[in-house]
Amino acid sequence: MKLVTRAAWGARPPRYDLAYIASTGGVKIHYEGTYVPKSLAAADAHSTCAGRMRDLQASHLNHPTEDYSDIAYNAVVCPHGTIYEGRGPHRKTGANGNSTLNARDYAVCAMLGNSGLVVPPDAMLDGLVDAVTWLRNKGAAGKRVAGHRDGHPTACPGDRLYEWVRGGAVRPDGESPQGGTEGEVPGSGIARYQVTINGLRYGYGAKGAHITAVGKALVDGGFGRHYKVGPGPEWTDADTRNYQLFQLAMGYTGTAPHEDADGVPGPVSLQQLLGKLPGKTPERTTTAPPFPGRSAFVLGKTNPAVTQLDGGLIRKGFTRHHDGNGYQAGSRFTTFTRKNVADFQRATPALAGDADGYPGPLTWRLLLS
Known part of the structure; x- marks a missing residue:
């Protein structure tokens, strides 16, 4: 096991005392959930991982709404299999949802x-088990190994890593973590993730009148046998199971999470059920100001x-990229500005093919409108 302590990676002290916890039922696995460059997994890139830890901690300490006392995780594992101590053992995490x-x-x-690095390298899986x-x-x-999305509506830890969790969280050579796994992950077979269709959320934990409307349509169609009470405005496992019955009746196959008949709506099945696709009232859009020209964005210059x-x-x-004190608006085009623009470009399909971090007319319009 390769462990880097807080002092060794240069952790800042917590904002206030961390809550002590004697024991837990297990461990939840997370991912960053943003763009991570594939180059981070290169053998000669390991020296940058400690800096990434400092960036993660800084982003949490400067989070605008969460009021984190420290980096939220108890530990972080890099692509090279090294464990970086976060809050550490016997400290209550801030990452699992509530x-x-x-x-x-x-x-x-x-x-x-x-995006970017989405497939966990074997060394990372070894490090996670460690x-x-x-x-x-x-x-x-305790013995439980689960994904962040188990019990909390989120895409974390991503489909590829969650597949590994549900498969027993084993090392690439087939060895299980000491003590094995138990609890809410293996064998539940219930999809607990959300999708957005026409601006509205569906799937486990989603809330709203549109959820009640789906439930009522399922009952009216004869697909409501899993309801004991309801349907209601919050999507539960009963909604998932009933929607799965409807999908199977449509001829869909595959009932495991993220397969076609897993009980989470897609736009085709939802329109078939409701006769339309409900949507939020479109927000008033703003027009981007005129593009100032590429000469406005010169590294190290102000504009x-x-x-x-x-x-x-x-x-x-x-x-995500800043000097350690959070990203602030300013008139100087810095390396942090360029890296953040590149992240936006990679995350935007129309721009992903040319993510150099320097704004052109399309980057400017999509970012500011």
Whole structure:
């Protein structure tokens, strides 16, 4: 096991005392959920992983709404299999979704993204097993190994890593974590993730009148046998099971999570059920100001247009790169600005093929409108 302590990677002290926790039922696996460059997994890139830990901690300490006391995870595992100590054993995590879930399990995050590096390298899987074993030995973690999405509506830890979790969280050579796995992951067979269709959320934990409308349509169609009470405005496992019956009746196959008949709507089946696709009232859109020209964005130079650009990056959440004090709007086009623009470009299909971090007319319009 390769473990880097907080002091060794340069952790900042917590904002206030971390809550002590004697033991947990297990460990929840997470991923970063943003773009992570594939190059991070290169053999000669390991020296940058400690800096990435410092960036993760800084992003949590500067989070605008969560008021984290420290990096949220108990540990983070890099693509090279090294464990970076986060809050550590016997400290309540801040990452699992709410206070109850945070007290139930520790949280281990993989340096894995929803784009770029999305397939966990074998060394990372080895490191994740090492992290689980470490928290069992040093922090009295129980046998459960689960994904963040188990019990909380989120896409985390991503489909590829979640598939590994549901398969028993084993090493590439087939060895299970010390003590095996138990609890809510293996064998549940219930899809607990959300999708967005026409601006509305569907799937486990989604809420709203549109959820009630789906339930009523299922009952009217003869697909309501799993309801004991309801249907209601919050999507539950009963909604998933009933929607699965409807999908199977349509001829869909595959009932495991993320297969065609897993009980989570897609636009085709939803329109078939409701006769239309409900949608949110479109928000009033704004027109981007005129593009100032590429000469406004020269590395190290100042221009008022950079402040406008920064405003768009901040509004859309592309602020991962900064000097350690959070990303601030300003008139200087810095390397942090360029890297954040590149993240936006990679995440935008129309721009992903030319993600150099320098705004052109299309980047400017899509970011500011």
